[in-house]
Amino acid sequence: MLDDAGLQALREAARLSPDNLPLRRHLADQLLAKGYLAEAEAEYRAALVLAPKDPEIAAGLAEAFVRQSAHGQALAVLEPFLSIPGHAPRLGVIAARALLGEGDAHGAARRYHEAVSRDPSVADADLAARLTPQPIAPTGPSAAPGSSWGAPGPSWGAPGAPAGGATWGGQGGPAQQPAEGPGGSQVERSAVSFSDVAGMEAVKEALRVKLLLPIQQPELFKAFGKRAGGGVLLYGPPGAGKTHLARAAAGELGAAFVSVGLSDILDMYIGSSERNLRAVFDLARRNRPCVLFFDEVDALAARRSDMRQAHNRQLVNQFLAELDGVDQHANEGVLVLAATNAPWYIDVAFRRPGRFDQLVFVPPPDHAARAAILRILCRDKPLAEMDFDAVARVTELFAGADLKGVVDRAVEAKLHQSISAGRAIPLSTPDLLAAAQAVKPAAVREWLGTARNYVMHANDSGAWDELMPWIKQVR
Template sequence: MTDRGSLDALREAVRVSPDNLPLRRHLAEQFLDAGLLMDAENAFREALALAPGDADLATGLAEAFLRQGKNGAAISALARVGPGEGPPKAGLVVARALAAEGDVAAARPRYWEAVARDSSLADAEFETRLGLPPGHSLGPEPAMAHALEDVPSLPSGPFTGPGSGAEKGSSTVTFADVAGMEQVKQSLRMKLLLPVQQPELFAAYGKRAGGGVMLYGPPGCGKTHLARAAAGELGAAFMSVGLSDILDMYIGSSERNLHSTFEAARRNRPCVLFFDEVDALAARRADMNRAHNRQIVNQFLAEMDGVEGGANEGVLVLAATNAPWYVDAAFRRPGRFDQLVFVPPPDAPARAAILALLCREVPLDELDFRAVSEATDGFAGADLKGVVDRAVEAKLQAAIRVGRPLPLSTADLLGAARAARPTAVAEWMGTARNYVMHANESGVWDELLPWFGGKRR
């Protein structure tokens, strides 16, 4: 493991030579090896800004996402690295992310494709999770043939041309499917939903339907789920935009992709336009060393303002980030992302409600969700899903042995919870504390003060 002194020396070297790609790559890899996942994520992003088409860097970024529980972001980061392309590890990262999202059928061929290219990536425990029997045998050449025949491409949206990976459709999820977080839901209703649902009332006060809200908080706490639920509440179109839909290696293409995305949202209004990991597209311009990257931020700001009066009316822009302190302050001006909404880790009642939702379609014994919620302090929603998945897999194996369904019990969930080791929330809180306590002169992070023993001003 790299010691802190070596990492600090590498940081300084990158600061002195910001355009040195091999140096940035090495720093990002060292952060990843040291388990400094948020630092690794930011370092890989900065390196990708210098080389957007680098599959090795994209794989490193995806692994940083995966290890933080940001499975959707990991899949999105590798959306342009198809089966058999890039490093073999890319296939393994995609497979793990797909399995964590519950799509085991799509994960299997991606896993086999990776192992066929590099047998050292084989993982017996993961194979069991994929439903592969112990002692199975599939030689390298048949494995590759099987993988390349059956591997599905990662999903892309209905758009054509650059940025065509944006996901578009209508959401069937509503706030009823979001456990807890009543204050967050109310903020979204007032800022985004009610102006569309009651336009005459809001017009009387000079308010139009549109604008932006930035959701921020620890990874895995439901920011993307909330965005889908907001679209479902309205019955509006939902467009989810990832980094791979916008960033392009050719100068000017990223800006055109961003403009095309907003134009598509304007044609489909009312529409919820959701930018995940927005800090990668809206980073502070003062931190950027390349004019091209600053121009992407300028284009984003122009699109948020609308090219002409009322252009964005009916376009509800939602963004999510784990690192709001890296977002350019210009995005917080009125009419842009002028409302920051903290999506906290779930408290005990919310954890119990999340567990109940996750277990809706599972055969159940008398379950004490409250006891399980008390045993999962510090778990994010994604961590709780992992607990339920682990418990279900163990119970399914027992059911196969006896030949009949067996109900899930409190003991099953408690056993799975004891085996889980969540870290994302604790790591995020440690980073957030530094900003709240030492870089909060404007008061923008006052909402977080109660989480660290302070009082809101």
């Protein structure tokens, strides 16, 4: 419910005059400016129906998506406009923010520098500070094939990319040498397990019952007609540990692990993306038991009703077909995990039984979990007497990634002291408290603010009921 009388009047005017494009666009712009992101998204969608080729409306919708951490959706909106020569530089800056959110720093830098070179007024100091300086990639015939919205960067699951082990929940350790992998995806053996994940007992138990126990106790599950396999959709704020949980599930089972990123699937040539998707499922089936993990799955499984291009809808259809398998035993032993920050954008067909029929909320860590995460992160460092509970008390709504940032900042400060002293000075509680005061995490609070819109206004099915206790923390 809008609490702004001016916006309420504009919305009522738009309701009475639904085809008034300038009015609807003005309403969407005002909603976006005042932070009503879900409402702004709805108005921009309605405006885009009236003017599907308007780049400013597309920019507003993409901006609303980016601010809701729906980076894949933002890129899908921008793609047809970015392919037009001489497109508005503002579109390039928004695309850069979305690409950075997807983990493609190279593509983001290319987009940003190209946009600013054409119009310096669109420069974004905060975005520029987050981008590693990169040479602008070549365009035209000499450019390497890749996505039409950014130059190809390091593949998330490709050789040379970080192994992506314990980012905050434990000692990752070196993974075994990846095996074969079409499309850039690799078969790994995870070096972490649930013991390396602090807290999240309810989440771990859900994964055990749904994914692990059918393989660990096959006779018992067979007696009840349950087979090993299926899908779980992990969702929650950025940095809460969804990827780490997926690796830990594979390590707990001793199964193969295949991590799939957007760059492993998406291809500019029609039909290639579907072939890449089929290839990673075939790879998982050949290495069963296998945990097949899709990160940022909302970009591959978006609502078909939102898509304007037939080949994007065909990719969703292919994904659904692979989840079903050619017969009832095709995916037996293949445990499909997916993670997203924006579950509300995923096509409802993916939540049908036998697909991603279980949604598991990965919350930001509570007090006890924060203390445990800090203890794990500090266990291999020289320590004085530590009070991790005291640090946990001042880090409410810090995600696991934020806590790692606190420890990293404290360690850097302590290293400078140790270098000056000529000896190792142990890390202490005041060091962590000082670092925590310097870190101002916003990702969890912003995500909960977005989730609040869906829980309060788009929850007729009750799918988001479990978020209710969390959104009450948003003021």
